Every structure is written in C-alpha cells, then in structure tokens.
Amino acid sequence: MENGQASGIDCLLAEFYKAFWAVIGQEVLDVLRDSIRRGELPLSCRRAVLTLLPKKGDLTHLKNWHPVSLLCTDCKLLSKALASRLTKGVGRRATDTTGGLVWKKDGFKYLGVYLGKK
Secondary structure (H helix, E strand, C coil): CCCCCCCCCCCCCHHHHHHHHHHHHHHHHHHHHHHHHHCCCCHHHHCCEEEEEECCCCCCCHHHEEEEEECCHHHHHHHHHHHHHHHHHHHHHCCCCCCCEEHHHHEECCHHHHHCCC
C-alpha cells in the first residue's frame, strides 16, 4: 500500500499498518483470512463514507463533482492483496470489459466479485 493516501472511516493510514505490522499483523491476517473462508467481510469493510470532491467548473452543477468512497484501511489492504494475486493468476486472459475488472487502473475494482456476494 502506498504512503500518503487518504485514510478511510477507520482514520488509519497505510503508514500505521507499516509501522505496527509486527504487533498487529497476525491479527489482521487472521481476520481477513477468516473473512475469505466465510465469504463475508467484517462490518467495517462493508461500510464506506461517501464524499464529493469538486472538479473544475460551476460547482452548482452536479457533473462538476466527483464522488469518492472512503473505505477502511484493512479493506484496502485485502483488496490490494487479492488484486495482486488474482492478476498474476488471471494475467491478460481477462479483458477490460470483464465484469468488475479495471486492469490498467487498480487490478480488481470490486472485492465483492471475488467473494461472490449477491
């Protein structure tokens, strides 16, 4: 995970996870592995804070605002790890039009696709 990214609803930065991984890493991994095994993410990973960022132009028009979902950092960590592993396995056999995939941007965009949620 990159440093300097916005924190999510948990207010934890990637830098926190990197600094304290020796202390919290095993517990984080246990929770995430259990989530994958059960097919359900923790409640904290199923929530987001939606915010709007201004674009250029007249801000009285909705088209000049960009919606952003702020997720908790452990969800971003899991998403990044799964994207990395699945990208290696799937490779270029999938196309940009495959449901839930955005190859050139961030690997797998929707974690729910992997977990098979409804």
